[in-house]
Amino acid sequence: MGKEHELGPQNVGAAVPFNTQVFPESYTYDYIIVGGGTAGCVLASRLSEDPTVSVLLIEQGPVADTWASRVPAMSANLYSTDSVAAQWWSLPLSHVNNRSLGLIRGEALGGTSRINSMLYTRGPPGDYNQWQALGNDGWSYEDLQPYFIKSENARTHREAKHRGKNGVWQNRQFGTPQYRSVFLVQRALEDIGICTYPDLNSPEMPSAAQGTLDVTQDDSYHRHSTNRAFLPPQLIRERHDRLKICAETLVTRVALCTEGDEVRAVGVHFEATNPRKAWKRYFAKVRREVVLCSGALGSPQILMCSGIGPKEHLSEKGVPVIRDVPAVGAYLQDHIGVPLTYEVPLSESLHQLEANPLKALQEFIKYLLTGRGMLSHPFQEASAFVPTWLLKDDCSLPIVDLRELDATVPENRADLELMHLGNNCTDADIPGKGLSTLLPTLIRPKSQGSVRLATSNPRARPDVDLGYFTDTEDYVPLRKGVRLALRVAADVRKQGYPLQDLIVPTGTSDEEIDQFIRTNLRTCFHYTSTCRMGAAVDGERPSVVDTRLRVHGLKGLRVADASVFPEIVCAHTMAPVVMVAEKCAVMMKEEAQYIS
Numbered sequence: 001m002g003k004e005h006e007l008g009p010q011n012v013g014a015a016v017p018f019n020t021q022v023f024p025e026s027y028t029y030d031y032i033i034v035g036g037g038t039a040g041c042v043l044a045s046r047l048s049e050d051p052t053v054s055v056l057l058i059e060q061g062p063v064a065d066t067w068a069s070r071v072p073a074m075s076a077n078l079y080s081t082d083s084v085a086a087q088w089w090s091l092p093l094s095h096v097n098n099r100s101l102g103l104i105r106g107e108a109l110g111g112t113s114r115i116n117s118m119l120y121t122r123g124p125p126g127d128y129n130q131w132q133a134l135g136n137d138g139w140s141y142e143d144l145q146p147y148f149i150k151s152e153n154a155r156t157h158r159e160a161k162h163r164g165k166n167g168v169w170q171n172r173q174f175g176t177p178q179y180r181s182v183f184l185v186q187r188a189l190e191d192i193g194i195c196t197y198p199d200l201n202s203p204e205m206p207s208a209a210q211g212t213l214d215v216t217q218d219d220s221y222h223r224h225s226t227n228r229a230f231l232p233p234q235l236i237r238e239r240h241d242r243l244k245i246c247a248e249t250l251v252t253r254v255a256l257c258t259e260g261d262e263v264r265a266v267g268v269h270f271e272a273t274n275p276r277k278a279w280k281r282y283f284a285k286v287r288r289e290v291v292l293c294s295g296a297l298g299s300p301q302i303l304m305c306s307g308i309g310p311k312e313h314l315s316e317k318g319v320p321v322i323r324d325v326p327a328v329g330a331y332l333q334d335h336i337g338v339p340l341t342y343e344v345p346l347s348e349s350l351h352q353l354e355a356n357p358l359k360a361l362q363e364f365i366k367y368l369l370t371g372r373g374m375l376s377h378p379f380q381e382a383s384a385f386v387p388t389w390l391l392k393d394d395c396s397l398p399i400v401d402l403r404e405l406d407a408t409v410p411e412n413r414a415d416l417e418l419m420h421l422g423n424n425c426t427d428a429d430i431p432g433k434g435l436s437t438l439l440p441t442l443i444r445p446k447s448q449g450s451v452r453l454a455t456s457n458p459r460a461r462p463d464v465d466l467g468y469f470t471d472t473e474d475y476v477p478l479r480k481g482v483r484l485a486l487r488v489a490a491d492v493r494k495q496g497y498p499l500q501d502l503i504v505p506t507g508t509s510d511e512e513i514d515q516f517i518r519t520n521l522r523t524c525f526h527y528t529s530t531c532r533m534g535a536a537v538d539g540e541r542p543s544v545v546d547t548r549l550r551v552h553g554l555k556g557l558r559v560a561d562a563s564v565f566p567e568i569v570c571a572h573t574m575a576p577v578v579m580v581a582e583k584c585a586v587m588m589k590e591e592a593q594y595i596s
């Protein structure tokens with residue numbers, strides 16, 4: 001994106017106070033999108049396809065689209081000084097030794113797709129058939145597959161009907177994993193009874209399967225974040241008259257106008273993200289709709305700062321209540337991972353790049369010249385999906401009736417993902433060693449948390465309670481997952497591989513494993529469902545948005561990001577978020593056509 005198209009708040013909004021009688025037309029937009037993250041970039045791109053509409057996209061982070069920010073291994077390094085990852089602590093987890101966990105999201109154009117592990121997983125059809133079963137018509141897998149296909153340009157699996165070939169967002173599967181241990185883990189899982197499946201995004205994949213993951217990388221092996229895919233520089237240049245992208249700008253609230261019983265979004269208030277420049281406040285007006293795409297931690301915060309949320313909580317924080325919507329910020333879900341850490345030869349681990357500057361330089365040059373090598377590889381190359389209730393005591397998966405593995409049926413979906421990574425996934429500092437992780441992860445958690453305002457100040461990070469183990473049934477599959485990882489590690493050793501225990505359970509009783517889980521669990525950063533979709537504001541399943549993603553009881557306000565998932569999916573969440581944004585754009589265009 002050229003510097004001339006990088007706009008600040010003063011370029012796109014009227015300084016407050018302004019004269020409402022003569023509000024400048026140039027600061028009035030058909031659509032305003034709040035949050036230029038994973039979903040926001042998709043929506044901005046799709047809505048601005050229509051040359052007759054104007055779109056304003058506001059992102060609190062910078063554009064910062066440098067070469068290094070597209071190199072897979074560099075951009076996923078959350079601890080580098082250039083990283084656009086924002087980090088803060090969750091509230092202490094009352095069921096997990098009062099531990100606070102580090103929360104992370106990407107704050108830049110492209111949002112979390114700028115910093116994540118680039119894994120492209122749609123999730124089994126049963127995820128969406130479950131959404132539909134919860135009363136969300138139009139959200140079954142059959143309804144949604146066309147939206148997955150629409151975005152996608154799959155560089156591998158091109159023969160498959162369910163994969164997109166003409167979309168703008170590229171993904172690929174790496175042919176050969178870079179570490180020997182990946183093969184050995186796969187062999188151990190096969191011995192246990194978990195088959196290797198060629199395409200983990202196939203709707204026909206059984207619920208117990210393993211394989212190599214797809215990653216969102218383009219033909220130059222660069223990270224293909226949603227800003228790069230959906231808002232490439234040329235598109236921004238071509239549409240600069242109707243698509244305004246305003247970075248480093250924080251939306252503080254949605255402006256709402258009440259007329260009789262009707263409450264309507266009429267615009268947004270914003271200011272520079274940099275606190276030193278924030279003394280000036282701005283306002284932009286909307287003709288049709290405001291869409292919140294601020295993610296599962298951001299969208300509920302903006303709603304609450306605007307007076308839409310649980311009445312008692314807003315009153316306690318001194319925010320005037322416009323609409324009592326109890327589900328705002330409630331029902332937070334996330335995947336819970338428990339890393340088992342092993343020492344491996346340094347050459348079998350990503351940490352060789354830190355420990356050996358010459359190797360790092362070689363790999364850097366290799367990437368510059370060929371786009372290949374360690375800097376191009378994802379941290380995680382393979383995964384296994386496992387319905388743990390089918391595992392025997394020795395962790396083997398017996399041959400079962402294939403109907404039990406039909407993942408189009410919601411009940412059959414795997415509840416565990418066993419990830420395998422060539423790096424340290426704990427906070428422990430273990431310098432100079434080669435490290436490898438087996439990461440059993442609960443992907444159908446029953447526990448729920450919440451996002452609440454810490455204060456009414458929109459600059460303050462929200463209070464996030466991840467709520468892990470508020471439902472103790474979550475121990476059952478996780479325990480099995482830890483035991484499965486231990487069995488896989490033992491089998492890998494039997495194959496002659498030098499895998500040495502570093503951070504693993506000290507015993508195998510339930511108590512010892514539960515203690516290990518509490519001490520070592522981590523978030524997988526897959527926050528969802530804090531503005532969940534559903535039929536009604538109250539009743540059995542209170543929700544925030546309807547099936548067209550409109551906030552219940554309000555006009556001109558939608559939400560489209562991970563927060564609207566009716567339930568978390570059994571997969572990494574980025575591809576489903578993009579699908580939600582694609583569907584949202586189509587629905588908005590249909591409605592605009594109908595109105596005109």
Ligand SMILES: Cc1cc2nc3c(=O)[nH]c(=O)nc-3n(C[C@H](O)[C@H](O)[C@H](O)COP(=O)(O)OP(=O)(O)OC[C@H]3O[C@@H](n4cnc5c(N)ncnc54)[C@H](O)[C@@H]3O)c2cc1C
Pocket residue numbers: 034035036037038039040058059060061078104105106107108109110111112113115116117118119120121249250251252293294295296298299302524525526527561562563571572573574575577
């Ligand atoms: C470290 C990490 C690794 C991950 N790895 C994977 C993976 O490999 N595969 C996968 O599928 N998923 C992965 N995920 C999860 C996935 O990336 C996210 O679920 C998804 O990108 C979320 O998309 P979103 O649009 O809902 O939110 P985001 O992409 O987070 O976008 C929200 C945007 O809104 C902006 N914003 C928030 N508040 C405001 C405000 N008040 N004003 C203006 N702007 C605002 C933010 O700055 C941000 O850019 C990972 C997540 C993390 C953190």
